[in-house]
Amino acid sequence: MTREDQILESAAKLFSERSYDGVGVDAIAKVVGITGSAIYRHFSSKDEILAALFDRVMDQMLIRIGTPSDDPREELNHLVEAHVEFAMSHQTLAGIWAREQRALTKAHQRNFLRRQGQYIDRWIACLDQCFPGHPREELVATVRALHGLITSDITRPLGSSRPAQLEALLTRLAYSALGALELENNPAPERA
Numbered sequence: 001m002t003r004e005d006q007i008l009e010s011a012a013k014l015f016s017e018r019s020y021d022g023v024g025v026d027a028i029a030k031v032v033g034i035t036g037s038a039i040y041r042h043f044s045s046k047d048e049i050l051a052a053l054f055d056r057v058m059d060q061m062l063i064r065i066g067t068p069s070d071d072p073r074e075e076l077n078h079l080v081e082a083h084v085e086f087a088m089s090h091q092t093l094a095g096i097w098a099r100e101q102r103a104l105t106k107a108h109q110r111n112f113l114r115r116q117g118q119y120i121d122r123w124i125a126c127l128d129q130c131f132p133g134h135p136r137e138e139l140v141a142t143v144r145a146l147h148g149l150i151t152s153d154i155t156r157p158l159g160s161s162r163p164a165q166l167e168a169l170l171t172r173l174a175y176s177a178l179g180a181l182e183l184e185n186n187p188a189p190e191r192a
Helices: 005-017 025-032 046-065 071-089 091-099 108-129 134-154 166-183
Strands: none
Touching: 005 025, 005 046, 005 091, 025 046, 046 071, 046 091, 046 108, 071 091, 071 108, 071 134, 071 166, 091 134, 108 134, 108 166, 134 166
């Protein structure tokens, strides 16, 4: 593992445990076994470390989804399963993605949003084919809500009790949530 990888893994662990704002460069360096100033040989700032972690998230997600399928339902299954599997296998990164986006500086945020847009656009194109007739804004809200749902249990503190079949549960919940797009002509009953 390179020194840069060690710094990123240590930062991810600390950001996950304490939050981005709760961790300084010296704390990251201490875990790696170097001085705080030595981190600056690899990263210009703590902001750049966070941005590199977000790049890793997007790299993982874009690699996982690969090329689109011609069959929209097959594509949707692939997207849901890839997102759930990423959240389960990279809980630390998924938690940072879910909680720390606002901590990115504007310059890094622009880059992240551009890359994240590629991922979200893939979801929107798929949802538009599977559930035609919805405005783009509604599909964007659906994707964001779905991603929030999938990562919601991942952000629970490490060591907390989780359901035995969490991956299967999150997958079922995701499909149930997507069912709301089919209910456009059948709105929920009024509450009493």
